[in-house]
Amino acid sequence: PGIDQKILSVTGLEVDFDGFKALRNLDFSLQYGELRFLIGPNGAGKTTLLDVICGKIKPSQGSVYFKDTIDLTKHQEHQIAGLGIGRKFQAPSVFSTLTVFENLALSMKQQRGLLSALWAKTTNEQRERLHLRMDMIGLKSKANERAGSLSHGEKQWLEIGMLLMQEPDLLLLDEPAAGMTDSETEKTGELLHEIAANQTIIVVEHDMAFVRQFAKTVTVLHEGTVLVEGNMTDIQNDEKVAEVYLGR
Numbered sequence: 001p002g003i004d005q006k007i008l009s010v011t012g013l014e015v016d017f018d019g020f021k022a023l024r025n026l027d028f029s030l031q032y033g034e035l036r037f038l039i040g041p042n043g044a045g046k047t048t049l050l051d052v053i054c055g056k057i058k059p060s061q062g063s064v065y066f067k068d069t070i071d072l073t074k075h076q077e078h079q080i081a082g083l084g085i086g087r088k089f090q091a092p093s094v095f096s097t098l099t100v101f102e103n104l105a106l107s108m109k110q111q112r113g114l115l116s117a118l119w120a121k122t123t124n125e126q127r128e129r130l131h132l133r134m135d136m137i138g139l140k141s142k143a144n145e146r147a148g149s150l151s152h153g154e155k156q157w158l159e160i161g162m163l164l165m166q167e168p169d170l171l172l173l174d175e176p177a178a179g180m181t182d183s184e185t186e187k188t189g190e191l192l193h194e195i196a197a198n199q200t201i202i203v204v205e206h207d208m209a210f211v212r213q214f215a216k217t218v219t220v221l222h223e224g225t226v227l228v229e230g231n232m233t234d235i236q237n238d239e240k241v242a243e244v245y246l247g248r
């Protein structure tokens, strides 16, 4: 795909919860390779938007296209990974009694199951990919440690690594640095930029310091629609944002 091409195109989106419009007339698009931060006050619709993208919630109006032709509103949540979209929720969910390596091996695309993953029925090419990922998430030296013994931050990275083993083109991350120490937060920001060299990411984030440090393009949602979108400077100087979001 060319640099100007959109990986995701959302138009006129509306989500209705028994008469309450959680999203209304929402337009949103992403270019390939973007790292996009999605912010906005509580109840703005950030989670609902991610839920629509991954097929969990069906909109009452509007369209959601992935890679031009894939109509995401026609797919169910369990099909989304197969289409190339990976979602990570806030709390890490790794297999505590398995090692870092085993957690990643299990998550590999087309992995046939627990036993073949655990009994190292991996090809050279697969092992190489596993090592590349462990390096990327900073856990190579902990390959044989049980996931349960990792710090909160390391578990989060492991889960991001597990998501990457599925080779998604689009990652949806919910507050990836929540609960992390300062140095873990810093590493997470760097990791997101590294991932965005090859993949596209949407990050829902509440931590404004994190957003200021790592965001290039930010979309601000408010009352179910896009209030403003732009770079960090645009966002910080925007009157509407100051009013509704920063409470100035």
Ligand code: ADP
Binding pocket: 017, 020, 021, 022, 040, 041, 042, 043, 044, 045, 046, 047, 048, 049
């Ligand atoms: P955010 O993630 O930005 O905090 P949400 O997408 O969770 O916002 O919620 C948007 C609005 O939709 C909120 O007012 C919320 O109360 C409402 N909402 C979310 N899910 C449901 C639901 N299943 N039923 C009814 N209302 C909902």
